[in-house]
Amino acid sequence: MVTEMGTSSSSSTSDHIHAVGHFLLRHYSHPLRSILLSPDPLLHYPLIIDFAELTEANPSLAYLLFSQPTQFLPLFDEAAHLAQDTMFKGIKDRNSVILxxxxxxxxNISGSPLEFPETFPSIGRVRVKHRGILLTLKGTVIRSGAIKMIEGEREYQCRKCKHIFKIYPELETGNSIRLPTSCPSKGARPCEGANFQFVENSIICHDYQEIKIQESTQVLGVGSIPRSITIILKDDLVDMVKAGDDIIVTGVLSAKWSPDLKDVRCDLDPFLMANHVRRTNELKSDIDIPVDVVKKFEQFWLDFKDNPLKGRNAILQGICPQVFGLFTVKLAVALTLIGGVQHIDASGTKVRGESHLLLVGDPGTGKSQFLKFAAKLSNRSVITTGLGSTSAGLTVTAVKDGGEWMLEAGALVLADGGLCCIDEFDSMREHDRATIHEAMEQQTISIAKAGLVTTLSTRTIVFGATNPKGQYDPNQPLSVNTTLSGPLLSRFDIVLVLLDTKNPEWDAIVSSHILFEKEDTEKSDEDLTNVWTLPMVRRYIHYVKGYFKPVLTKEAKRVISSYYQLQRRSATENAARTTVRMLESLIRNWALFLIAAHARLMFRNEVTRLDAIAAILCIESSMTTSAIVDSVGNALHSHFTENPDQEFAKQEKVILEKLKSIDDYSDSNGLEELNCR
Structure with missing residues (x-):
């Protein structure tokens, strides 16, 4: 009876292999042919199949693969060899083809039923019930180990019956080899020999790498600690990802025995043996924008065609609505999150499209509220405080795990492609603040620690908030008031000062707003004319950021050129702009970032004079002294006017008259100087 059962099991396995081979030949003949025509026979070649396609072609086989991946994944590899051999026999000219x-x-489980939460849990919800199924996890790589060589199999021969069999090391026990108690040969008379001999040159090795991924902090509640899990990559999967990458990995959950230490409980450390890894860096957003929502945006701007700035202000009022007024701050936050257009200049240098924002203000002016709300608007964000952050926690650190050094990503690396909010910026030590200079300007982090020399990407927006040192003195430079160094301040493209000065009129407006504001409990996404909810503002920012690529008009270029020359003339008289880099960054990023971001905010692909003037007002408000407007005012007391288009017309007239006073207003010399920079 045992023989019959063994024969039945062998027959079933053979049927499954032939079924998979038939499926591969029918649906994946082109990838198989490409593998056959590849010149190197020693490489490991991946054959990526879609689980959704397998489910449609053979549902029972797809279920067996999902429920018993440990048994069926090797059968799929055997079927791939069988399909390759079948295709090889059908090729006439076999001289250039190598098996x-x-x-x-x-x-690849993308688009299949395996994307449901039960088989696609967060890392913190992985339990014992997920062991033994084809499991998919999503996370950010926080640690990347070195590539090693590991033994995958070896052969032994029974000294009694000369039967040769394979032994596979067990990762669960530290890749140790366990020989059988008796000869595994099958026949009418089983051999009971227990003496085996190693077969020379039978060891097959594999490339091996361990990484660690962590679940996104945005999906966690307050007080929850983000969980992480070790991922094992082998063969063609090694060196596919680096620290800071977002990945979706499919594999089989298993566990390792922890080291056997005296008086220490021996536990099982879970890990995922990866079968497929997909980088999602280009798909960082989980924001779904239906077609009907886009039509709402288009209809909204049609309604405000005659008074566009009133429509813009309606959107801005949806940013941090719990804070009254602060129009300038809300405009700066919106422009920072939307961002400009990144480009490469004539010399091949990449000019960043992201900008950095710093709020300097007295306690109680709402700085932290803006940081938290901005983090909710961004599709990828990391929030930290200066008091609880070190240079290693912000950038990258080298840690020793299992006898080897690994890189562990910090806040700026984890926020790559998103937003990094740093509250209490002044609480950071000077040494820790100096480490983020490169990350803010070059958008990379270069490290050389413990023999690990590499560069990581930090294409992130830095949004900082800090308190002034004592009483703010408008007559002193910003570096004196904040104790922040000039090189660090110069990397912030917009710096807004919020001073809690005594203003009876403003205090009366705020108090009446707090006491008599009627709570609108029926807010919805339907009426965009008056109410913009958080999800709608988030969708809008994501849509305009990805859809619009604004182009400068001649009129906007003239305004840029004139303002650039005016700033160059007044730079020596302006105590706030103490460094050349600050002036250059203000003008360069204003031209390439702020007006492009404002055009996107206005739902346009064309940069007009309106965008240039609005950007001038934002830049002028970002400094304590102004080069073009006599009285900038306190950003804390900036409010939303009832008729913004009419108010803007007055400001535009003043600015244009100021610019026309420059002799070279119609000349393009300033523009050429700006472009060459």
Whole structure:
């Protein structure tokens, strides 16, 4: 009876292999042909198949693969060899074709039922019930180990019956080899020999790498600690990802025995043996924008066609609505999150499209509220405080794990492609603040620690908030009032000062707003004319950021040129702009970032004079002294006017008259100087 059961099991396995081979030949003949025509026979080749396609072609086989991946994934690899051999026999000219020994079937679950939460849990919700199924996890790589070589299999021969069999090391026990108690040969008379001999040159090794991924902090509640799990990559999967990458990994959950230490409980450390890894850096957003929502945006701007700035202000009022007024701050936050257009200049240098924002203000002016709300608007964000952050926690650190050094990503690396909010910026030590200079300007972090020399990407927006040192003195430079160094301040493109000065009129407006404001409990996404909810503002920012690529008009270029020359003339008289870099960054990023961001905010692909003038007002408000407007005013007391278009017309007239006073207003010399920079 045992023989019959063994024969039945063998027959079932053979049927499954032939079924998979038939499926591969029918649906994946082109990838198989590409593998056959590849010149190197020693490489490991991936054959990526879609689980959704397998489910449609053979539902029972797809279920067996999902429920018993440990048993069926090797069968899929065998089927790939069988399909490769079948295709090889059908090729007439076999001289240029080489059969490959290492072909691995990789399962892509995108668009399949396996994307449901039960089989796609967050890392913190992985439990014992997920062991033994084809599991998919999503996270950010926080640690990347070195690539090693690991033994995958070896052969032994029974000294009694000369039967040769394979032994596979167990990762669960530290890749140790366990020989069978008796010869595993099958036949009418089983051999009971227990003496085995190693077969020379039978060891097959694999590339091996361990990484660690962590779940996104945005999906966690307050007080929750983000969980992480070790991922094991082998063969063609190694060196695919680096620290800071967002990945979706599919594999089989298993566990390792922790080291056996005296008087220490021996636990099992979970890990995921990866079968397929997909980088999602280009798909960082989980924001779904239906077509009907886009039509709402288009209809909204049609309604405000005659008074566009009133429509813009309606959107801005949806940013941090719990804070009354602060129009300038809300405009700066919106422009920072939307961002400009990144480009490469004539010399090949990449000019960043992201800008950095710093709020300097007295306690109680709402700085932290803006930081938290901005983090909610961004599709990827990290919030930290200066008091609880070190240079290693912000950038990257080298840690020793299992006898080897690994890189562990910090806040700026984890926020790559998103927003990094740093509250209490003044609480950071001077040494820690100096480490983020490169990350803010070059958008990279270069490290050389413990023999690890590399560069990581930090294409992130830095949004900082700090208190002034004592009483703010408008006559002193910003570096004196904030104790922040000039090089660090110069990297912030917009610096807004919020001073809690005594203003009876403003205090009366705020108090009446707090006491008599009627709470609108029926806010919805339907009426965009009066109410912009958080989800709608988030969708709008994401849509305009990805859809519009604004182009400068001649009129906007003339305004840029004139303002640039005016700033150059007044730079020596302006105590706030103490460094050349601050002036250059203000003008360069104003031209390439602020007006492009404002055009996007206005739902346009064309940069007009309106955008240039609005950007001038934002830049002028970002400094304590102004080069073009006599009285900038306190950003804390800036409010939303009832008729913004009429108010803007007055400001535009004043600014244009100021610019026309420059002799070279119609000349393009300033523009050429700006472009060459």
């Amino acid at each position: 490959k020994d290492f072909v691995h079937v990789r399962i």
